Structure formats: C-alpha cells, structure tokens
Amino acid sequence: MAARSKSAEKLSPLKVATFLMRPLSLMPLAPLQPLLAAALAVMRRQHPAVFERLDELGEPLFVIDPIDLPFIFAMRPAGLRPSLLAQREIDTDQATAIIRGPLPMLIDLLEGRLDGDALFFSRELSVEGDTEAVLVLRNAVDSDEINLFEDVLAILGPLAGPLRFAAEARNAVVTGWNAAR
Amino acid sequence: MTTQLTIGPVLFNWSAERWRDFYFKIADEAPVDSVYLGEVVCSKRLPFYAEYIPEVAERLAAADKEVVFSSLALVMNNRELAGVSELADQTDSLVEANDLSAISYLSGKPHIVGPYISTYNEGTAGFFVEQGAKRIVLPPEIAAATIAELAKIGVELEIQVFGRLPLAISARCYHARSRNLHKDNCQFVCGEDLDGMELSTVDGKEFLAVNGTQTLSHSYGNLAPELSTLLELGVSHYRLSPHAIDMVAVAQCFRDQLDGRLDAGEATARLSELALGVPFADGFFHGQAGVDWTPAEV
C-alpha cells in the first residue's frame, strides 16, 4: 500500500493534465509510470470484484499494444505484485497474451462502450496467445462500470477539478474517432 | 447378469435391399443377442425399407435374437410424432426411445432409453427406471466414472463399443446442403455414402462423417481394449453400430473376446483390419477429448 500512495503523491494535477493534453506519441515514458501505477491502484480499490475475477489466472502478463503509439503497456493485473508499465519493447515470449488495437478503441473496450466480440469479428482488434486468459480479462473488466478518467481523477480528490477539462477534451477526441469509423 | 452383444440400428441411408440383406446376414450368422431396427436419423428414409421390416424382424426372432425397434432421434412435426406413437403402441417388441416424446408414450411399460436421450447421472436414470426403463443405452460422451455411478441403480446398461460415434443431430440436412439442395427436395443424396460423407479440415485432416441431418465421428469408437473394465463396471450390453464392412466378423471378434478366446490386443489388431484403415477413438470413455485413442490393454 505504501508504495502505491507514494506514486500517487508524485502526481500533481498540473503534471497529469500536461500529459493528457500532449500528443501521446511524444510522451516520455518515465514520468508516465507513476500515473499508470496510480491508475491500477485506484482501479483495484474501486473495482475489487473485477480483480477477483482475474484471480483464476495466477500471475498473467498482458501486453496491450496500442498500434497508434510507439510503446506498449505491460500489465500484470493479478497476483502478488500487480503492475502496469509503459515500455518501448518487451520480450513477447513471456506474455500470456498480446492485445492489439488503436488506443481509443482499447479504452472504449475497457469502459464497456464497445463490444469486444464485434471488434474481433471485424478484425479491428487482434489477439495472440492464451485466448482463454484474454476472455477472463475481457469478462472481468466488463463486469463493472469502469470509467477510467473518473477513477483516476478520484485519486486526486479536490484537486481534480482542472483535470476534468482535459478529460473532456480527450472524450471529444474519442467521440470524433468513433463517429469517423 | 450375462453379457450381451447387440447390433444397433443402421444409421445410414442404405438401399432397402442392402438394409434387408444386412439384417438377414446378422440373423443367420452373427453371434449377437439383440438387434435394433428402425429409422433414427431421417423420417423421410423409412418408407423405402418399411415393407421389409416384418420379414427382417421375423428372421431375427427365428434366430433367437431379441428384436428392438428404435425411434426417431429428432421429432419435429405431427407426422413424425404419429410414427413414434405408433411404434410405442405396438406390443410385439421392445422400443428404444430416442426422443422425450417416445419416453412419454412409453412410460408405464417396459422400454429401453436410447443413446440420443441425455442420461448423464443417477437422478435422471433413476427417474427413467421408475417410468419403466429396463435398459439404458449410454450417450456417447460418457466416461468410466459416470458408468460406475449409473451401474449402482441396477438397470441394464448398454454402451456402443464399435462404430462411428453419433455426435450431433440437426433440423438441417448437411448432405443436401453440400449439393446446394433443400432438405425438402434432397434427392436422397445421403444414399451415396454407405458410411457417411467424409468431412476433413481445410488442411486435409480427416475429422467427421456427415449422415444427412446427423454428424458422426470420422474415427470408429472402439472399446475392445476396455472390455474387461466395462465388465467390472457392470455394463451388460455391448453395441456394435453397423457399417458397410464385415459386421459379422466384427461381432465374432467381440464375442471371442468376451468368451476369453481372444485378448484385447489381438481383438484390436483384427478390428483394425476389418475397419479398413479408419482410425479408432476411445477418448470419451477416459474422460478426454472423444477423438483421443489411448487404449488400456493394447
């Protein structure tokens, strides 16, 4: 717990807002790590039932590969040391499964706005590795109403106000992307 | 309980004469105790050989074999239902019920629960016994542990030990579909394939056999290597499902094994020759994928 609250402390709303407003592809990875760690921590706190559904997997490593970004996310959502890291590259042999798709689509999936099966049928999303593990992950994140930005904002408490603007801006971008498909 | 060899109903669309001659040969030559007759797969086929049924039944009875009439597996309309009702009403022979409609008509009198009925546990088997079932033919996907539980009930148990495994039944006819025909105008193309139409994967691996509305395994189920285990479990009846191969020799092989004149290894070697190169499967019995072949005693 101590480690997690420490990562949260490193974040200032301004810093986060700066990141959110920048083109993601230009983002340096090191400063992103505390945000990701905090996001995972808050998700675990807000949605314990989601993570309970992941328990059956042991300690899986999901590689989330947003094809529109120059880096991947290495996510270990279950087990003793859950982690979420942004990395330039990774040894995919260690991955339980690799999930590829455009970032806005991956976020929509996480938040339950898009149907994973439909995306897969249309081949916008690709999955490699342990199909069953991906299914567990999909069913788990779908089992509760996850709102990534609300959840992450929640850790910032009263300081969250300035960030809403950033989140709304980002939502507008995503909505535009959805409409354009 | 004595162990009995049985011949299951012919599942394929054989010509009426071939159908008749097959059963005549079984009556005259096969060392089996019980023989099942009737149309299980498609009600449209029955009229072709119906006229031979009395002759065949007589010849089998004269050869001292128990005759059982098998009912249709998937009953969808009143015409088919009338056929099931008629079968259930006759009193000459036992009926094997392959649909719940037949179970309903037969309740209160002795009958046989067929392999197309989902009998998976003692609760269901016990209910059927109370309704008058004297024998239960196990569905294909039954493992040894389940048989052990069902045997505790004390009803006769029958298991298919030879032949393609019936895996599914549908309203749709895949034989007709393969020729771009509708089921209503199927031209009985299923009659072209005596043991079912071979279906393989796109990379050429043999997989299934299509028999009109029915889908069977490509492999022949073969439990010859498990006969001693099945006997210990208390299975009383051993079914051979007819194919267009020398079924008298297949029956002789199992009879010899049951009588201790042939061991499991020799029996399977002989069956391999008789099966003309079709592989064997026994996975369901071992609680694995049905297609697996991991015989115990070979």
Added chain:
Amino acid sequence: MNKSLTAKKLELVCPAGTPASLRAAVDAGADTVYLGFRDETNARNFPGLNFSRRELADGVAYAHDHNAKVLVAINTFPKAGDPEAWHQAVRDAEACGADAVILADIGLLAYTVEHHPKLRRHLSVQASASNKEAIRFYAREFDVKRVVLPRVLTVEEIAALNDNIPVETEVFVFGGLCVMAEGRCSLSSYVTGQSPNMNGVCSPASHVRYEEVGDQLVSKLGEFTINSFGEDEAAGYPTLCKGRFSVEGSVSYLFEDPTSLNAITMLDALMKAGVTALKIEGRQRGRAYVTQVVSAFRQAVDAASRGEAMPDLDMSLLTEGGQDTTGAYQKTWR
C-alpha cells in the same frame, strides 16, 4: 385454444454475464434477465463470467426495483455421483429471490419439484423438447411453466405447437445460433473433452489458438483447424459448427456460415404464433452488446405490440461475420 386472438405483448428475455450487463439490460428495457452462477452448473460457464451468490442477490434487488424479473439458468447436466453443486444452485437461486430457474436435466427437475415445489420451473433449450408430446411430458411430470424451444422449428411448427401445449413458449430471436439440436451435441467434447452438456462450454477458449500463417489467420480448436481467414475477411471465433471444412474436395461452411440469428423482422409472426417470450442470446458478450441489442429489441417489440412497422435497426456490427439469418424459423434454412 387459439392464443393468437389474445396475443399479449411479447416478454423480452435478455442475457447477463456480469452484474454490469444485468444493470445494462434492465436499463435498456429488458422485461426479464437470465443469468447463471460462476460455475459448471450453467451452459455459459466461460472464464471470468457469471454471478456469485452475492451478485445474484444484488442483481435480483436491482431488477425487482425496476419491475424486471430474474431467471437463473441451471441448465447443464449434473455430474454422476456428485449433484451437490446443482442442488446448491437451485437452493441458492430460490434463496436469492430468483423468479424462476431454467433447468434441462430430468434428475434435477425431479429434485427441484420435490425439494423446492414453489420455485417456478422453465425448461431449458438444452432439454431439446421439440414437439408437443415431449413438452407435455415435462409439463405433466415436472409442472414446468415455460419451455424454451429448440432452434430447429419453423414459425408454422411453433404456431401448431402453441395450440397444443399447456405451457408458455420462449424462442430465441437474436445471437449465436446452434445449428445442431441443443443439448444433444457432443462435437465440442469430441475435440476438446469439454461440452455444453457436461461443462457448460462449447469450443472452449482454453483449446482455441489463432495462428498467423502467411497472410492467413488460422483458427484452431484442439488439434483441428476450424477456419482460415484471408487478410480482408472478417474473422470468427472457432465454434466448431461454424467452421470451414472440406467435403469431396470443395471447401465450404458446411454446417453454417459464420452468422448470427436475427429474427427482428419476424416478431409479428412469432407473436401471432402464440409465443410468450423472446430470448436474446449472449451472456458471454459484453455489456455494450447487451445495451445495443436490448434497446433495439425493446423498440421493435413495442412497435410490434402497437401493430406498427419495424423500426429500421442496424445491428450488423454485433453479429458474427457481420451477417445474420432467420435460421430455422424459415423452412428453406433446412
């Protein structure tokens, strides 16, 4: 009795694989939600899916607060010698306030009649009751109040059936389509050792592999190749009966094309055939699917009940391979 003269508004029965999907279904206008426990007692025993006892109790409360009902599917066949998990599921469904249980196994029906006589019983599609005598059998022996019809009947056959049985019927109108008679199919266990009847799964993900071979995406189930997709082709999950196979040298979707059932254009005919309830398949699909499909059918059912034309609703994104079919409801399908 001619039920078509007294046709009531069709009841919309919707899937929920998770608590969020249950809330989504209710919010989108479901009259009834069906679901299962997180174990082998139901036919959608998929990893990460389904309800704990606590989640069921909460779900029932949410549904009842919004005038919706909850049905609990306990529709696999109990394991020989060890039926306790299934008995427990029936007990817990009643204790959690479920409005009915959906059962398939005769032994479990008998158990429920004996020990939980007041718990309303529906007959699962897995029981494969496809004719009036089979349905009368279940009504007579176990007092089932509703039968979910196998997806093998035409609308005409359904109408004839409804005139001759003492129970309500529920039919599938959308989603994954079994082409084989349900509850009587061992194709999945032939290849994987796991079946809908015994394990509550068909073509389980644990046995699925996708491989890139050149520019083809190859899907495998166990040791068998089920399909191979070119670069521009819509992919599909390797459900065995939706695969591409070779027969006498020609490759085709012999059993069924990668397609989903969509009978939204037939609601009026189904209503006139005396059907009580419409079922949407897809407990394994996400809540986005639930929201979209339930909303569309809510509009369609409301329009049908007012005798209005069907609203124009595009659901092609939610169907397998982007295609749909009215399946066995039309005789030409056979």
